[in-house]
Amino acid sequence: MSFKDVLGHAKPIEFLKRAIKEEKVSHSYLFLGNEGIGKKWTALQFAKALNCLEASAEQWDACDRCISCRKIDHHLHPDVLLIEPEGQTLKVAQVRQMQRDLAYRPYEGRRRFCILAAADRMAPNMSNTLLKTLEEPPLHTVIVLLANNPRLLLPTILSRCQPIRFYPLPIPLVSNWLVEREGLNGEEAHLLAALSEGSPGKALEIREQMRQIPREELLIDLIGLKTIPFEKKESWAECLSSNRDTVVLILEVTKTLLRDLVMMKTLKDGAKLIHSDLRHQMEAIAPKWNLPSLLNRMEALHQTLLAIRGNANIMLSLEAMMLSWAEG
Numbered sequence: 269m270s271f272k273d274v275l276g277h278a279k280p281i282e283f284l285k286r287a288i289k290e291e292k293v294s295h296s297y298l299f300l301g302n303e304g305i306g307k308k309w310t311a312l313q314f315a316k317a318l319n320c321l322e323a324s325a326e327q328w329d330a331c332d333r334c335i336s337c338r339k340i341d342h343h344l345h346p347d348v349l350l351i352e353p354e355g356q357t358l359k360v361a362q363v364r365q366m367q368r369d370l371a372y373r374p375y376e377g378r379r380r381f382c383i384l385a386a387a388d389r390m391a392p393n394m395s396n397t398l399l400k401t402l403e404e405p406p407l408h409t410v411i412v413l414l415a416n417n418p419r420l421l422l423p424t425i426l427s428r429c430q431p432i433r434f435y436p437l438p439i440p441l442v443s444n445w446l447v448e449r450e451g452l453n454g455e456e457a458h459l460l461a462a463l464s465e466g467s468p469g470k471a472l473e474i475r476e477q478m479r480q481i482p483r484e485e486l487l488i489d490l491i492g493l494k495t496i497p498f499e500k501k502e503s504w505a506e507c508l509s510s511n512r513d514t515v516v517l518i519l520e521v522t523k524t525l526l527r528d529l530v531m532m533k534t535l536k537d538g539a540k541l542i543h544s545d546l547r548h549q550m551e552a553i554a555p556k557w558n559l560p561s562l563l564n565r566m567e568a569l570h571q572t573l574l575a576i577r578g579n580a581n582i583m584l585s586l587e588a589m590m591l592s593w594a595e596g
């Protein structure tokens with residue numbers, strides 16, 4: 269892998285290549301973007317390009333063959349550190365170890381390179397430790413922080429890093445990649461690409477989970493019914509309350525099913541559906557609904573997703589959603 273093999277993200281890559289070419293590489297960068305979008309991959313290619321022993325002067329990219337490139341690929345390069353959370357959050361010991369490692373000159377590379385994943389998931393005392401490193405960056409060192417929520421980072425950290433934003437990739441690009449690189453069929457690839465919101469890593473992550481989600485049942489029994497019978501409501505709430513990540517995914521899927529119904533009513537174009545395999549079922553359900561009711565349901569669902577992602581009580585949030593759905 270090198271810059272040219274990264275899926276999408278032409279602008280961030282162009283920016284980094286220009287920094288190498290003009291010898292204006294910063295001490296610290298902040299790569300911002302959704303989980304699984306390609307930040308870590310790009311950071312590793314940046315480390316390779318900076319340390320490559322055969323980089324061609326025209327391309328400012330890694331050769332992918334020299335000993336330095338191969339060591340980085342196999343996570344064996346002593347000067348390229350990749351720090352990822354053990355569990356949910358980064359641990360204090362990990363950041364302290366990073367500080368100790370950065371105190372030395374590079375062993376064999378031109379630059380010591382440190383990629384700190386999930387930088388938005390660390391305790392405040394760790395942020396202060398990290399800040400000290402960013403304030404007095406060791407020589408020959410590049411630190412890349414990866415994060416998806418800049419609001420969780422201290423303003424003082426934000427101000428010390430060169431921010432680079434990674435935007436969601438176009439759905440067809442992710443979908444084609446899933447077909448060509450992962451061997452998925454076109455329908456599954458399109459569905460996963462759309463649900464991942466343009467994030468190839470997330471598409472792969474939810475692949476197994478998606479096979480367990482009863483999409484047709486969600487469409488017919490949850491969205492298709494004007495009034496959901498009491499027993500159904502109970503069983504949905506029960507099935508949904510199991511695990512926060514699963515609930516979020518089920519609600520995201522439900523949102524795209526509602527979105528498809530809206531498309532069906534407005535454009536009457538089956539080709540634009542995310543769940544194109546459920547087209548016939550949608551054609552039967554769409555006439556039962558008017559557009560404002562569908563949009564109200566989407567809004568209520570959106571609010572519920574925000575609440576549950578923000579750690580609200582799952583059962584209460586779902587009950588509130590069902591109640592607002594029942595109102596129209």
Ligand SMILES: [Zn+2]
Pocket residue numbers: 319320321322323330331332333334335336337338
């Ligand atoms: Zn190389």
